[in-house]
Amino acid sequence: MSPTRDVLGTSNLDVLADALTDAIAGRRTVAELIDVCSSSAVAGGYLARTLRTSLVRQDWDAIEALVAVCIAQPLECCAEPLADILDRQCLEISNQDVVTALTAIASPVAVPALRRAVNRTSAPHAHWEPGGAGAAEAQRMRDACANALAVIGAADARTVLHAATPHAPSARGGTTMIDYMDQLTVDWDDFEAAGESTRDLVQRVSGDKETLRKLVYDVERKPELLAMCERHQLLDYIVLYDALDRGFRLRLHIHTDDHFDRPHDHRFSFSSRILTGGYTHTWYHMEGELYEGPDPAARQYLSRHKPDPRGKVDLDRLTPHLTRWESPGSCYTLHHSAIHTTFTTPDTVSLFARGPVEKDRSVIMDKAEGILWWRFGRQDEPEERRREKSMGLDAYRQIRERLERLGVI
Secondary structure: OOOOHHHHOOOHHHHHHHHHHHHHHOOOOHHHHHHHHHOOOOHHHHHHHHHHHHHHHOOHHHHHHHHHHHHHOOOHHHHHHHHHHHHHOOOOOOHHHHHHHHHHHOOHHHHHHHHHHHHHHHOOOOOOOOOOHHHHHHHHHHHHHHHHHHHHOOOOHHHHHHHHHHHOOOOOOOOOHHHHHHHOOOOOOOHHHHHHHHHHHHHHHHOOHHHHHHHHHHHHHOHHHHOOOEEOOOEEEEEEEEEHHHOEEEEEEEEOOOOOOOOEOOOOOEEEEEEEOOEEEEEEEEOOOOOOOOOHHHHHOOEOOEOOOOHHHHHOOEEEEEEEEEOOOOEEEEOOOOEEEEEEOOOOEEEEEEOOOOOOEEEEEEOOOOEEEEEEOHHHOOHHHHHHHEOOHHHHHHHHHHHHHOOOO
16 A cells, blocks of 8 residues: 555655554554554645545545544545545445534535535435434434534524425425426536536435436426437436526436446536446546537537547547546536546436536547547437437336336336
């Protein structure tokens, strides 16, 4: 685990890495690890980086030890990776310990994740029966998050809890999740705010199974939504709610059994939350610009069977930048300019909130074959292509049955 020993000899980073390894192996106590970190000037950066890499590797023992260090030695730079861990809802660690660490750090960076946790624990859930252990655990988690928000100064605990409750469906006629969506507007000119708003949206809807089921079933009664549902080689998607005039469209993505490593971008920015399954998620760096305005010639190259012959030059400029594992509960936002790829496991389903179109086309690349091709919006595609990817009622019903078997709805 040595970060620097091979080049520089034993460094402060090596001391920290060795202490963490010993703590995980039981050769040192967590208290001893805390002592090592408290005496190191480079502990903050090391802890933050190691939290991130441990999450990618799903090294839960390391995360547990590092969270304990963060509770004892609150460091601002650790707030962001801890908030990311909280968003993942990892069952292998104590999420209440993560909240305790965020409370100790008291950074505003953690506020969105803490609010989402309050909303999740306020929404109806199949495992939270009234008076049961699950309900009590949810209440403890909700109280801990509300307390953290109060400590940070984001809101009074009572205010936070009351603010979360109205968005859950109510049998007594209160405001429903769909009412909330009917009033929601997302402005993607402020990317950070739009990302926070749409991540919150997919978290809320995914935590509200009754509403998610209703949205899926309503598609059969709404031909305008069914007409937008599509089937592709790597995924099928159902359009659940369309409000692009207010900045968002909600889709359910059901990945097929085909798995290919195909870097691509999107014509729009979006937020996504994994419901079942998972995937290896890789971001890429493109040297230089891929797009130089409209390109009428690109309309000739719309499939892997007829790739753009000019694409080889672009593929040579593409390199992997970051890889992480997205598991159920993972939630992220991606800008339309980002190039990424998702290599899925069977039965992967995700909830996807996209924004309005920001460019006329997107790209799909096959690095193994050394080819790329383009995707345009429905209005700019040939009629044959539109017919080819249209879902239709029978396919929709088959996919709906699959979602029921998977327990998504």
